[in-house]
Amino acid sequence: MKEATRGKAEQSGAKNPWIKNEQWTEEIGLLREIVQKTELVETTKWGGEVYTINNKNVLGIGGFKNYFTLWFWNGVFLKDEAKVLVNANEGVTKALRQWRFTSATEIDEKLILRYINEAIANEKAGLAIKPEKKEALPCAFFQAALDKNKTLKTAFEKFTPGKQKEFWEYMATAKQEKTKVTRLEKITPMIMEGRGLNDQYRK
Structure with missing residues (x-):
């Protein structure tokens, strides 16, 4: 891993609330390098690292106690042929999906790029869950x-x-x-x- 990339990873990790500790600094750096090979634009939202296309959120990167992850904002629309995506908050989260990793050895660049490019295509196609219309409260x-x-x-x-x-x-x-x-x-x-x-x- 390049020193410049490692330094950026450490700096982002210190500010990113989705990165809870420095345990996954190098692994997250590897994910970042893969994402940067796509047309996604890196930005910061809610204090976290988010990648967008046409100003629409596509994915984010995070690190937690037992795993590091890619967040796909509209991951529900991904084919997920490798069966790697999970709903981090079942029953509450509708579109968001996580791809969790516990080791750098699980990072398959070709597979990850396939998922990311599909997510980009889905975003360009406008695939999204429309918010449910709630009926007005009666009085x-x-x-x-x-x-x-x-x-x-x-x-x-x-x-x-x-x-x-x-x-x-x-x-x-x-x-x-x-x-x-x-x-x-x-x-x-x-x-x-x-x-x-x-x-x-x-x-």
Whole structure:
């Protein structure tokens, strides 16, 4: 391993929160050298080492107590013919996949490049898991107010579904009756004027 690369690996490891110790300095350096043979662009996000294409996250590098790893942001779409990928947080993580290594001898450059190039192709093709649309929280108090005031209801229905959802959640999260009343008094003029609940933060 070149001295310059080793020095960079040690420097990144000191700052990268995904590298928990200096146990895998040289091994991570080897992974970095492989990744740098592709068209991916190295950057830093969330304090960690991330590689992107067209400003889209493709993979990251990390080191932990028992293994060092490549993170594939949309690894769920990789064919994984070698069966090396794992879901680091089953039931929570949907797209992210890890390729874990416990020794430099497990680093197969040709195989790794095959996975990385497939990940790049998938990103260019736009493969990604779309976030699930959550239904707006119901609020009987707010619904009653809309049903009672037809003018208010008509004004409310002019908002986009996203802005309507913000109003619903704002009302639904009020636990006490007096809080619901106070919130309704606040948003009624906003609705009548066509102002979204969070419009002031979108400027």
